Amino acid sequence: MLIKFRVENYKSFDKEQSLSMVSGSTRDHADHVYDMKDQGILRTAVIFGSNGSGKTNLVKAMIASRGLIFGYPIPKNDYCRIDPENSKRATAFEYTVELNGTQYAYGFEVLLSSGEILTEWLYNLSNKGRHSKIFFRTKDAIETELDLQDEDSKYFEVYSMEARSA
Secondary structure, three states: OEEEEEEOOEOOEEEEEEEEEOOOOOOOOHHEEEEOOEEEEEEEOOOOOOOOOOOOHHHHHHHHHHHHHHOOOOOOOOOOOOHHHHHHHHHHEEEEEHHHHHHHEEEEEEOOOEEEEEEEEEEEEOOEEEEEEEEEEEEOOOEOOOOOOOHHHHHHHHHHHHHOOO
């Protein structure tokens, strides 16, 4: 279940913008809220606003980031053109989701002008207030805080080498 989507430096979004599905304090329609541990998550959301306020670009950001996750070509030059320097700045996408009772944050930064993926990460957010790093990948290295034993550690090393060469 989607909890939050974050985007920065994409189309009309210069600074970080997010879509949060965390419910507010109003409980008029309790059947529209999924109770997750210490917070309520909206089951659905409606995005509205005036013309040119970014509704379509938010959806395009989600579509573009999904495409990158599934290996589609990187949409070059879709960075925010308000500032010419943005062509040299990373575009960031991040999803916070709940899966089987555990919250995760998955995201990545990409330099859209060159199509280069700079960083990628996955964190477990459900560890009693402490975020545990499942992995954090840069162009040169992959880090983890997972307690990997023998065979799993070897698999992680192999996957790390493959990711660096990709």
